[in-house]
Amino acid sequence: MSSADANAISRLEVELGARSYPIYIGRGLLADSELLGKYVDAASAFVVSNETVAPLYLDQLVKTAGLDPARSVVLADGEQYKNIASMQKIFDAMIAGQCDRGTTILALGGGVVGDMAGFAAACYQRGVRFVQFPTTLLAQVDSSVGGKTGVNHPLGKNMIGAFHQPGAVFIDTNTLDTLADREYRAGIAEVIKYGFIRDREFLQWLHENMARLLARDPDALRHAIMRSCACKAAVVADDETENGVRAILNFGHTFGHAIESATAYSALLHGEAVGLGMLMALDFCKRCGLIDAHDFESSRQLIEAAGLPVLLPHTVSSGKQLLRLMQHDKKVKRGRVRLVLLKSLGEAFITGEYSDELLEELLESYVSQV
Amino acid sequence: MSSADANAISRLEVELGARSYPIYIGRGLLADSELLGKYVDAASAFVVSNETVAPLYLDQLVKTAGLDPARSVVLADGEQYKNIASMQKIFDAMIAGQCDRGTTILALGGGVVGDMAGFAAACYQRGVRFVQFPTTLLAQVDSSVGGKTGVNHPLGKNMIGAFHQPGAVFIDTNTLDTLADREYRAGIAEVIKYGFIRDREFLQWLHENMARLLARDPDALRHAIMRSCACKAAVVADDETENGVRAILNFGHTFGHAIESATAYSALLHGEAVGLGMLMALDFCKRCGLIDAHDFESSRQLIEAAGLPVLLPHTVSSGKQLLRLMQHDKKVKRGRVRLVLLKSLGEAFITGEYSDELLEELLESYVSQV
Numbered sequence: 001m002s003s004a005d006a007n008a009i010s011r012l013e014v015e016l017g018a019r020s021y022p023i024y025i026g027r028g029l030l031a032d033s034e035l036l037g038k039y040v041d042a043a044s045a046f047v048v049s050n051e052t053v054a055p056l057y058l059d060q061l062v063k064t065a066g067l068d069p070a071r072s073v074v075l076a077d078g079e080q081y082k083n084i085a086s087m088q089k090i091f092d093a094m095i096a097g098q099c100d101r102g103t104t105i106l107a108l109g110g111g112v113v114g115d116m117a118g119f120a121a122a123c124y125q126r127g128v129r130f131v132q133f134p135t136t137l138l139a140q141v142d143s144s145v146g147g148k149t150g151v152n153h154p155l156g157k158n159m160i161g162a163f164h165q166p167g168a169v170f171i172d173t174n175t176l177d178t179l180a181d182r183e184y185r186a187g188i189a190e191v192i193k194y195g196f197i198r199d200r201e202f203l204q205w206l207h208e209n210m211a212r213l214l215a216r217d218p219d220a221l222r223h224a225i226m227r228s229c230a231c232k233a234a235v236v237a238d239d240e241t242e243n244g245v246r247a248i249l250n251f252g253h254t255f256g257h258a259i260e261s262a263t264a265y266s267a268l269l270h271g272e273a274v275g276l277g278m279l280m281a282l283d284f285c286k287r288c289g290l291i292d293a294h295d296f297e298s299s300r301q302l303i304e305a306a307g308l309p310v311l312l313p314h315t316v317s318s319g320k321q322l323l324r325l326m327q328h329d330k331k332v333k334r335g336r337v338r339l340v341l342l343k344s345l346g347e348a349f350i351t352g353e354y355s356d357e358l359l360e361e362l363l364e365s366y367v368s369q370v
Numbered sequence: 371m372s373s374a375d376a377n378a379i380s381r382l383e384v385e386l387g388a389r390s391y392p393i394y395i396g397r398g399l400l401a402d403s404e405l406l407g408k409y410v411d412a413a414s415a416f417v418v419s420n421e422t423v424a425p426l427y428l429d430q431l432v433k434t435a436g437l438d439p440a441r442s443v444v445l446a447d448g449e450q451y452k453n454i455a456s457m458q459k460i461f462d463a464m465i466a467g468q469c470d471r472g473t474t475i476l477a478l479g480g481g482v483v484g485d486m487a488g489f490a491a492a493c494y495q496r497g498v499r500f501v502q503f504p505t506t507l508l509a510q511v512d513s514s515v516g517g518k519t520g521v522n523h524p525l526g527k528n529m530i531g532a533f534h535q536p537g538a539v540f541i542d543t544n545t546l547d548t549l550a551d552r553e554y555r556a557g558i559a560e561v562i563k564y565g566f567i568r569d570r571e572f573l574q575w576l577h578e579n580m581a582r583l584l585a586r587d588p589d590a591l592r593h594a595i596m597r598s599c600a601c602k603a604a605v606v607a608d609d610e611t612e613n614g615v616r617a618i619l620n621f622g623h624t625f626g627h628a629i630e631s632a633t634a635y636s637a638l639l640h641g642e643a644v645g646l647g648m649l650m651a652l653d654f655c656k657r658c659g660l661i662d663a664h665d666f667e668s669s670r671q672l673i674e675a676a677g678l679p680v681l682l683p684h685t686v687s688s689g690k691q692l693l694r695l696m697q698h699d700k701k702v703k704r705g706r707v708r709l710v711l712l713k714s715l716g717e718a719f720i721t722g723e724y725s726d727e728l729l730e731e732l733l734e735s736y737v738s739q740v
Contacts, residue, residue: 088454095525126520126531150496155465161496162532
């Protein structure tokens with residue numbers, strides 16, 4: 001981060017053998033017809049977007065990549081539409097657009113669009129290629145890497161899905177200019193997460209550069225996104241289908257999912273719930289004697305500096321309810337909640353060995369603040 | 371096939387690296403608790419079956435494997451239910467049954483049940499294990515090998531799906547005792563197919579043993595199923611995700627799908643359409659000078675000996691319509707129908723180079739017989 005270069009493009013290779021692919025990060029990629037042309041064949045492309053993002057960027061993508069605008073589907077915006085009914089809309093539109101096995105799906109939008117477009121790519125005629133254009137910070141640092149695709153079931157998030165890697169990811173940081181502040185900060189929660197679980201140096205950088213990041217400084221953004229994606233890529237490369245170490249990426253998520261579920265996914269954005277979940281996980285680490293009070297305090301300050309909520313929504317009134325919801329999390333093995341905790345800042349591990357009393361105490365303490 | 375042994379069990383290993391699995395073929399496997407116990411963990415199993423097969427065999431499977439009968443879903447029977455709505459029923463029942471990532475889905479039924487249960491296994495929490503108990507001859511020789519799973523879209527068969535290999539396949543030939551004669555013969559069409567595309571010796575065996583096979587002689591059945599699965603396994607091992615040579619398995623299918631589509635899937639069973647499609651493909655090979663009149667005639671006799679229809683349903687009145695439907699087949703690359711033809715009996719190849727006039731002539735000649 002020596003000198004500012006507004007036109008710089010960073011490239012990161014996600015190493016997954018035959019399924020390796022590049023991530024490009026920079027300003028104005030959606031206007032870079034030369035670069036896009038290397039990965040997108042206009043004749044075979046089909047765009048999946050949503051009603052918020054399409055009016056902002058679909059025309060630009062169509063123009064840059066020379067696409068047929070009729071070969072696209074625009075979905076309703078929101079997590080509540082991340083379901084099988086929306087998948088059917090995608091399939092109907094793809095069949096109407098005469099998509100075949102040679103089709104490449106272009107996912108233009110946030111995480112919900114990416115998850116559904118990716119799942120459609122995994123399933124359409126048993127698998128076609130897809131390329132991602134994530135337009136939210138959360139999607140850029142989370143969904144760009146990992147190949148997780150899918151939809152929700154009324155009784156559980158991401159219950160139905162597939163592992164399907166993209167052919168390439170284009171992160172145009174210009175798209176963040178139109179992102180609401182609250183959504184932007186929710187994305188920063190996931191950025192911070194990478195520091196906590198694996199990269200203490202990055203954590204330090206975040207302490208020093210949070211103001212630049214909040215101001216959406218292009219260079220700071222490019223660095224933060226690059227480092228986040230690299231961190232996730234390293235974890236995923238070790239464990240592509242989530243059998244072991246990959247679970248550290250869920251730091252803060254078991255708490256966060258329980259909060260989201262307790263509030264019917266309406267009070268907090270996912271990233272906000274993760275931010276709060278990380279705070280609770282860090283607090284639990286402190287209570288277990290894994291990290292000291294100073295490390296906890298500086299971590300709490302970082303989460304607060306990012307403008308993320310640090311109190312439970314007032315509708316959460318029971319620690320026992322949170323505990324029960326945590327036990328319904330997908331990561332549960334034989335009834336025992338396994339938690340991602342930190343040995344120290346920058347070093348996560350997964351464990352089912354902890355004190356239930358301490359966990360209940362922790363949950364009650366957050367409920368009592370409400 | 372030296373001497374009859376009613377209790378013999380054949381085992382075939384489908385070699386797919388880390389995804390290799392065994393196929394067991396024999397009488398009474400559904401009662402073999404020792405063998406099933408090696409592959410099915412009672413506590414984690416969930417059964418998918420249909421309303422025709424469940425009353426016949428579900429109790430037996432539950433008893434043999436010590437399953438919880440509540441952890442099952444029984445779907446409506448028929449290709450018309452092979453759709454996303456049925457998938458949702460499976461997912462709902464799995465969630466109600468508290469299935470997790472450690473669940474193994476047991477598919478008990480014909481090809482439709484296997485395709486949907488396998489697709490559910492591919493998608494549930496992004497992938498769980500599944501074990502197949504195919505109960506129709508068609509499913510035993512076709513769906514047992516290949517890992518193709520999926521459902522239909524109103525505008526196309528198998529448009530939505532995944533490649534997902536089973537953990538094991540148990541073919542209890544006793545289940546064929548309850549199979550309707552017409553369905554049984556439709557399965558024989560796929561058995562014959564393997565002879566045509568890859569195994570002239572097996573073709574000779576079929577000529578000599580068709581009467582035993584039609585009488586459902588256990589030894590003849592075990593041999594025919596084993597040889598069919600081995601043939602398919604060899605092709606699939608060369609091309610797991612269907613990029614090339616695997617397409618020879620579609621011998622007769624491009625014609626067959628067009629016939630099914632022209633008759634709204636109501637006049638012929640899939641196997642019957644494939645039998646008729648193979649006859650048309652063989653006829654086309656003769657017209658192209660690939661096989662001689664004698665080979666065509668003996669092939670035709672074999673198809674007739676199996677009791678399969680050799681005339682188009684009378685509702686098919688236009689060769690042009692069939693041609694158009696063939697062009698909508700999934701295997702079309704850039705508008706040109708690629709056909710699976712035979713260089714000689716027992717040796718298939720794929721080509722887009724043939725005379726359109728001859729093809730139209732062929733189609734018209736079958737329509738004119740109606």
